[in-house]
Amino acid sequence: MSEEPAGLPQVETHCPYCALQCGTRLTGGEAAAVEVAPTGFPVNRGKLCRKGWTAPQLLTTTDRLTRPLVRRPDGELTGASWPTALDAVAARLRELRAEHGPDAVAVFGGGGLTNEKAYLLGKFARLALGTSQIDYNGRFCMSSAAVAGNAAFGIDRGLPFPVTDLRQARTVLLAGANVAETMPPLMQHLESADLVVVDPRRTATAQRAALHLQPVPGTDLPLALGLLHIAIVDARIDRDYIRLRTQGFEAVARQAMAWWPERVESVTGVPAETLREAVRLLAAAPNTYVLTGRGVEQHRQGTDTAAAFINLALALGLPGTPHSGYGCLTGQGNGQGGREHGQKADQLPGYRSLTDPAARAHVAGVWGVRPQDLPGPGRTAYTLLDALGRDDGPRALLVFGSNPAVSAPHSSHIAQRLRSLDLLVVADFVPSETARMADVVLPVTQWAEEEGTMTSLEGRVLRRRALLKPPAQVRSDLDVLHGLAVRLGEPFHRYPTEPREVFEELRRASQGGPADYSGISYERLDSGEALHWPCPETGTPHPGTPRLFLERFAHPDHRARFTEAQQHEPVRESRSEYPLHATTGRVLPHYQSGAQTRRVADLNDTVPEAFVQVHPDTAKRCGLADRCLARVTSARGSTTVRVTLDPTMRTDTVFVPFHFAGDASANLFTHPTLDPRSGMPEFKTSAVRLEFLPE
Template identity: 80%
Template sequence: MSEPPSRTPEVDTHCPYCALQCGTRLADGRDIGVTVRPADFPVNRGRLCQKGWTAPDVLAAADRLTEPLARAPDGHLAGTTWDDALDTVAGRLRELRARYGPDAVAVFGGGGLTNEKAYLLGKFARLALGTSQIDYNGRFCMSSAAAAGNAAFGVDRGLPFPVTDLATADTVLLAGANVAETMPPLMQHFDTAELVVIDPRHTATAQRAKLHLQPAPGTDLALALGLLHIAVVEGLTDADYIRRRTHGFEAAVRRAMAWWPERVEGVTGVPASVQRTAVRMLAAAGRAYVLTGRGVEQHSQGTDTAAAFINLALALGLPGSGRGGYGCLTGQGNGQGGREHGQKADQLPGYRSLTDPAARTHVAGVWGVPSESLPGPGRTAYELLDSLGHGQGPRALLVFGSNPVVSAPHAARVAERLASLDLLVVADFVPSETARAADVVLPVTQWAEEEGTLTSLEGRVLRRRALLTPPPHVRTDLEVLHGLAVRLGEPAHRYPTAPEDVFDELRAASRGGRADYSGISYPRLDAGEALHWPCPDTEPAHPGTPRLFLERFAHPDGRARFAEVDHRGPAEHTSAAYPLYATTGRVLAHYQSGAQTRRVAELNGVVPEPFVSVHPDTAARAGLADHSLARVTSARGSMTARVRLDATMRQDTLFVPFHFPGDGRANLFTHPALDPRSGMPEFKLSAVRLEALPEATP
């Protein structure tokens, strides 16, 4: 009989869910299992949301993966040994690469992976596999805001200031962010601020707002342009700040001048008087912040929309001024760090560009390989998934920390592409919908069983600490990558398995990059230092940079850039066949694809099945009542959900959460149209119809 896992009595760590990364203290309750209590950490100040309180329940999930699985001849997944699993995977990868070339193998990562995992995954793809085909699910989350932030400021950090600065605000504009449900502990930082909320739905956050702007889906860019127009016409811009600290104001304003309030009202439905009130509230505030979220970013024009809200913040003189700022609310637990260290299609560690010769030379030097051996940029996330199994597309896919069968747009199409592969390998700790489709499943550690670092939405690097030893036949992702790399002929030392060793290499690879971690170390983090990047390796030790842009922006001339953007319509419009808009999002009880939270009885009891929020009049026209079973259908597919009547909904708009599998997948109807700059799919707007279903339908 095997020995029970060893345990550490208590550890200080962080919640495994969103990018707020609330501080927690885990304890081994022995007979009662793992317990959690909130820490007095700056972002959560002794509070947790429902997901945080129940996070330990996932550690004891009844269907936890505890041994490798391989697809048997009869089509079922059956237990196997680690050696057989890794030998099988490595052998098939060698065969496919030899026959079709290195790009026949692809890798798909996740924004929940630790910094160490994200870093080693990118290195593994480019060296052990030699493939350019790597991207991650953060492309579905932060890519539009990241592209806009890099263009405007020269660097992308979700919040270029600490979360605690928001508590000093007089006015906060939240555009497309339902913080009260997605990041509840953040709401306490808005207690003294007047909130201006932009959202097609009257969300829990909008209910707390002083002013709610409720635009038609897909019109946020027109609204942002209109707000800038008002600021200029009413003389509310900060002329001195614009002159000293920015470029491109005149070109941006020329575009905005075409969007006078009454025209914006006609396009968005937001009254001109409400638009003016919103701008005046921001301009009159002693301290004001403009924050964007996925609601305005997950569109085929998401980058331009984020840029338009940055334009508004710059025109009011907020970023880096000490009087407020602009930020985007990063979603996934390591959404910030996950996009900095090399698992993106076009990126190297330190937030370096894969096409920059100097960046390639530096990173190749750290890795001990010629820079010319590094492949170039590959396909972005949806393009990668859509290309699988095609004539020139990848024939094998390795998935770490993601569940694209549920989370990707046009989900039925993605499931078909995954099924067409010669080899699908998934590393996970529960049998997600993607894992169930795999040829080989590799069981890996959970958050409370592993060491590492994550980077919060405010650019603060945090330590994840292990409370439990994983089950005997479970390995870390670092050990999985090491085992595969060695079998593929790589030197063992190139793929460390100790997280601190990987982090030390990451520090060297990031040195001098936009996201410079070279001055951050485990000893400094374990000593309790609050270290925000950039934190270069200096003598004396650099204190980190909690507030960016106070003296200059990250462009060579130190100035921010206005963006010359204009409104364009969504990828599809309503029609007689599809007369309604559908938008998707999260609910308080669940997280992302739901693979974790649907396994927590308390959370699943709150929202046990997919639903569609509908205005009562819209439901009546479709012959539907509260709790009726309905089908939501677009040109791409349809899903089934239970009706929830909501009199605050726009009559032309439906809302569906995206946390559910099978026929309840919202992403069965979502549009795969991509933002041309960020690769972000148009999750937030689909033209659909609503139909009643008989109760006998499963």
Template identity: 75%
Template sequence: MSEPPAPLPETNTHCPYCALQCGTRLRGDLDTGVKVQPTFFPVNRGRLCQKGWTATEVLTAADRLTRPLVRGSDGRLKEASWDTALDTVAEGLRTIRTEHGPDGTAVFGGGGLTNEKAYLLGKFARLALRTSQIDYNGRFCMSSAAAAGNAAFGVDRGLPFPVTDLRGAQTVLLAGANVAETMPPLMQHLEQARLIVIDPRRTPTARRAALHLQPAPGTDLALALGLLHVAVVDGLTDQDYVRERTHGFGAAAQRAMAWWPERVEEITGVPAGAQRRAVRMLAEAPSAYVLTSRGVEQHSDGTDTVAAFINLALSLGLPGRPGNGYGCLTGQGNGQGGREHGQKADQLPGYRSLSDPWARAHVARVWSVAPEDLPGPGRSAYELLDALGGERGPRALLVFGSNPAVSAPHSAHVTERLVSLDLLVVADFVPSETARMADVVLPVTQWAEEEGTLTNLEGRVLRRRALLPPPAEIRSELEVLHDLAVRLGEPANRYPTDPRQVFEELRATSRGGRADYSGISYKRLDAGEVLHWPCPDTPGPHPGTPRLFLDRFAHPDGRARFADVDFWGPAEETSSAHPLYATTGRVLAHYQSGAQTRRVAELTEAVPEPFVEVHPDTAARWGLADRDLATISSARGSMTARVRLDPTMRLDTVFVPFHFPHERRANLFTHPALDPRSGMPEFKVCAVRITPLPGVTS
């Protein structure tokens, strides 16, 4: 009788996709197959979305990068040794720095990198490269909410309360959030609430709402001003809270007086009665929340729009009161931690400002350099990509965990800038569209092959645990940064390759910052402690801070700030040449640029190609029928997509998902106009026309 098989290895970790960071248990190996099961982690409570259930398929992607690639003299990428690849990168970086100065090199990071990788990437850019030119794709995700949250509350944490608090809510306003498709497990926490959904589309989330407000794209700010007007004029504000816990209400309220509901209806299309009903639903609920997301943030006035919704929440007395609140639904898996520890152009670890002399001195002391050795703030993400290869722009770019050839706005232009570089280096685990353009491609570990930490949308620091050893020729980003730094003349001990060592340094560097991790350790996390930042290092172990603002806000005087904002409209209006508004977004089956999900058979079968949602009357007007191939064109470019007729769409609006490459990129037509405070591009609205694809009939 044969012996029973040995138990399969297994580990608890988290889904590699969105910022919910659903708890999962992995078991198996690459020979027998890796299986994933949800755990009863608080944010997902035993549930996963379609992407989470299929996440392990990416581990065995047929085109997984397994060896470094270097572009040869014939223009083709060819396999090379690690020494050859890294020597090629280091030599190119040294030459460019000599000829163009430190800012001749640049780094572009990602919101999916662990805290340790994000931290060491920022350190590498500022010390090994001495460049100010570093930013990351999280700039395209939540930068407007971060800017507005910092201004209003003195600190930016996506949700300043645990997700589970939403289970007791009676009314929740979701502004620009399609949770049912982008974060399906979150919907269980909203089952008892009456939902108010603000979205130009009747999304799966909007279909579950008690009230759906359907504004024209680009008019969310006008709507938010109108809602504040109603709260003030109808006597629904919490005057005691406003007086005791805030500043600036008078100016914000005065500004809102110009936005009476009927005027707002004329601009947005949202009926005045629906505006009044929405505010009353929030004001009369003992437990109410206002949540914003990409739909209201990805605009050239995104910061002001989020600020206007924060104004509404403050006027009703919601933030910092138990059972009530305001929050932003962070998108990327480590979008929160990724911006806290030094990837952003203007930030140092601990969510410190790069322009703050005290912050520079503290970080420089931990890094054993002089404060004046740290470069100043650099360009924001799109500005950085736009400057590549230019007379005053970087000549080399290192990309970690991002695919800007698909994800950036005005992507044909961005592709041209990438091609113009003297050196493009991409670290990835699949040959993304950006990697295929690179001079050097460095194969790195995947999520189930690495240790580290991430920070989810509620500020909870989590442990990522490895189930599998990486393939023989694969290195982690920590090892890549170490090896490059040494080649550039840096001390080897300045760039640890062990995630635990990096985290210990991160703790010290974040000490005293807005995002203080100094009291968090692998030991505490591995023991199962629930730790939300800020968690300072105190004589008795600090319990972390699951709920911010209960006693005071993070400004020195403890008060929140209203913002004096006004509506001016989108960067681009419709015209006879481009008579429709286009808006972009995600679908259930895919994630971000699709580099991972387009390699999963089940997800590709679910949504194999891009589509354009159009109202039947709009389609008929432009000679289109259901399932036709259409061209969607703006002043910047055009893409092709399959027509889907949807009678719930606004007559003036079309919708396209952005997960697809090449001529199917929605970002070929999106507008690169930037929010002046956050650097967020205007992904969510631009003027287009839609026509049948020439030579193709239904």
């Protein structure tokens, strides 16, 4: 804790939103008087975006959950004591497990939970509940890039280098990433670079680009294959790097030969000469980076698409070199740490595989159980949600830090599955759309009221610090897990409630794993050390690893892997009935499902309702005018939005933000088809039609 000017408490912590985790200083003795200021933390350097500046408004939202709620027989949620609420949940869980087995209970986590919460949630699911049915909303964000990164490099860390390295970049390819709106402080690190932006829309980021490639939604994979083709044919690849540091290039090169520029133009709509200019910019200058985001990953072939951009970066000789590289721009606040410590369906702490006997033995030893007591892998996020309430699926769901009623694809269907449950329990600090459907709602602490750690997109472990005490009847998620676990018969000591104690156990559980935190401690973090994982426990304090791969990649032979990326046939939908491509994404004032930012007046007043961004010619063909209401309809459902005309849009494409709920939810029309390797749904392209709606 910092000094307290004028008698007011003050802490240095981090923004509650995206994975950039900008440094902030909070000052104030009560929620209504909290003020925020940016610090000189390296990623934001004294800057904040609008969400960061307005974050204290979350602390005083008028509908803050301040006591447990239990649904009465007449259907109303009513206040209850903590013992009553936890007793009711535990009793019903015991009944369902006794009747249907341990997999009758499922857990759904979130990429915004602290490392301590994510860790204890995974432990609770596998020990206290004995269930294999646990996954989290990060499956909808970074999973494709994680699978591709593990395959290529042997390890998955969003950025294998510090954000500040980008300040020396001469050229940066941003594929499917609109950082000017999603991570505005990051743009200051790109001021000296020529940006090559791949995006179907002319976003705020694309407007600053030296070159904008504007493909048909869903054609990023052939575009990446075409860029690699040009790099090979025009002799712009780094053959010495390929020979010394990689394997598998020949097969990938043969595949790329089928994607000559004119063919790519016919599929993507990006002119062949623009493709050639992009490769020239990437290969001509030193200090080049390839960065991908959700636009690349949120497809049913998202893993292959991310792999294709990694292949391009490898062919150019970028990853693991001092002033160039490849990275994935992780989205959620703890999207990196959240996928490392056990709340994924197939994972144990330290980014260990749940199917690895050695990993099971190590973690079981830390937990004091037998390896055979740990369940195997369960369903991934959408498959888990789709199975809810079915004969062979979970009968109960516990949700922590997520709002799947809005964030899941084909959300009307997922809402039906949630309603079919025998028990839905939601821990949150606001009544999200999912919480309003719950049988039991548990009020938990929010960012300025809790201690813990977060891991930023660059793999740096950070301290979240509490400024305020929570309301009297609000508990931490750690307290909730402890209370339920004890009621389910677990030993009292197995579920600590103090974040520092949980982190000490996390250190031991992660030791020796790919994401090794064993050399990190609260004391080192509080002293100001910059510690990036892996940071193993050694005889002397390990300095952490800010830059991965400079000497070797994480495969046994120390080489990176080129991996073949196959272009699949698109999902077949009637183009006559649904002639337009719809893509979804974020806008500057809002974040994720909007459960937080729609409650901040300064943000919500800027973009108070959902909209569809349409080219004027497209709008005219559909009988639409600027600011009129329209229905966006796919084969799965419709959303009601207001029309915004934009002459920079492709005439075959419309855009809808995904932050809104009810009839305005973009996920009413999105497609639930999944990437077979990552479990990522097809969020970024849907076949739709537009229709005028009278007001």
